[in-house]
Amino acid sequence: MEKLVISIPEPVSYIINKLNRAGYEAYAVGGCVRDSILGRTPQDWDVTTSALPAQVKEIFHKTIDTGIKHGTVTVLLFEGGFEVTTYRIDGIYEDSRHPSEVTFTSNLREDLRRRDFTINAMAYHPDEGLIDPFNGMDDLKEKVIRAVGVPDERFEEDALRIMRALRFSAQLGFAIDPETLLSVKKFAQSLRLISRERIRDELLKLISSPYPETFRLAYETGITAVILPQFDVLMNTPQNNPHHIYNVGDHTLSVMENIPADKKLRLAALLHDMGKPETRSTDENGVDHFLDHHIKGAEFAENWMREMRFDNNMIKDVSTLILYHDFLFSKDESGVRHAINKVGSLFPDLLLLLRADTLAKSADYTERRMKKIDHIEDLYLKIKERGDCTDIKHLAVTGADLIAAGVKPGPEMGRILEEMLEEVLCDPAANTKEYLLGRL
Ligand code: ATP
Ligand code: MG
DSSP, rough: OOOOOOOOOOOHHHHHHHHHHHTOEEEEEEEHHHHHHTTTSSSEEEEESSSOOOHHHHHHHEEEEEGGGGGGEEEEETTTTEEEOOOOOEOOETTTTEEHHHOOSOHHHHHHSSSSSSGOOOOEEETEEETTTTOOHHHHTTTOBBBBSSSHHHHHHOOOHHHHHHHHHHHHHHHHOOOOOOOOHHHHHGGGGHHHHHHHHHHHHHSSSOOOHHHHHHHHHTHHHHOOOOHHHHHHHOOOOOTTOOOOHHHHHHHHHHSSHHHHHHHHHHHHTTTTTHHHOOOTSOEETTTTTHHHHHHHHHHHHHTTTTOOHHHHHHHHHHHTTTTOOOSSHHHHHHHHHHHHGGGGHHHHHHHHHTSOOOOHHHHHHHHHHHHHHHHHHHHHTTTOOOOOOGGGGHHHHHTTTTTTTSSOOOOHHHHHHHHHHOOOOGOHHHHHHTTT
8 A cells, every 4th residue: 555645844743853852752633634635734733742741841942831731732933833732531521521630641542542533533653654543544535524432422521522523524525424423413412511612613613614504414413402493493484485495494504505605604694594483474375474584683693693602793794794684775876875884894795695595595586686686786886986985984074074163062963974974875976075064
């Protein structure tokens, strides 16, 4: 068999070398080995070693105690920081969450055995080649996510691995081995014990992957029932409306597939119709309507994202996109300027959401509506090119001008500026100091 060769970055082989010369074992390990074999660019390079943290710190000049309790030291080189972790066996897990203790070991195989999936449990050394005691290479070739050892035990130890299984499946386009998948289902409930931040991070990686439709597995395995139960409601909300061809859940998955793989956009897609179940009403012809579902949806997104500890900017952007995803633009320039005023720099993202949403509906509706969106985009580009004023900051009149013209500072002033802006949004030619002050 031909020997597998991975090209290791200079600083990583320097670290391995230096540890070896001091008498310790050292290997590149985990995600970087997996990604190198797959021809993907590794996010970061991790080194695993038989040296204890104190010994690692003796060997390298500059280090940071990143996770010293768990054996991780960051070695600082000119090129950046690299995590070096001592071989370890994770001790008893408390509550499917954290190992209550870790034990260091001098055996690489023990260290590989504590890792989550076979494809993540390979190590590589420039001279020795690949160390693969759990046949990760076979699973890479067969495109399978398989737990190391007995799946039930591994998910019971750490329930976050449930999310990680789906996340890697979505990122790599791999299937989850049936036995591992069965175990995911069995332990989905124990995700309740995992911190929201950790779930959030894995969820974001899952949905902003090349295969966001893998999210369906989160529903089928009972994960959404724990982390986003409203998605289960969407899956059971039909939309009997000639524009629609799916239930709200399937439609949502389709919108995620249709939108670029960006965190903000994929989140907006995932959450955009969460307000539908609560706003559904069926008319006398049996047709479903969802009046003002965007308002309910934006509200839902805001609350859920806050619970999941998303940062404030993300919460604001995503809920704004959702609030306007059903915004009926009047198809003239004035209408588009008003919309730009509302969503600001998110307007191009809103167009992407509108397109993705439209593509996930019935074909004849899609064609008509896509033409409308094209038209709105043309208007948007024209407005941007001309530099029409679309917000109060670019109004030709400022608060200071109003004061100089004799208006008393206070809420009245704000109201006047709003009225001036309204006029300018309708007609950009009105944005001159002479004209606007003349209107006072
Ligand atoms: P990414 O490319 O997203 O960084 P990764 O595989 O490197 O993927 P990390 O979260 O950076 O994932 O973890 C590095 C390695 O540590 C994994 O490849 C795996 O071997 C191990 N690992 C990480 N989290 C767990 C876990 N919860 N249980 C077991 N092993 C884990
Ligand atoms: Mg990593």
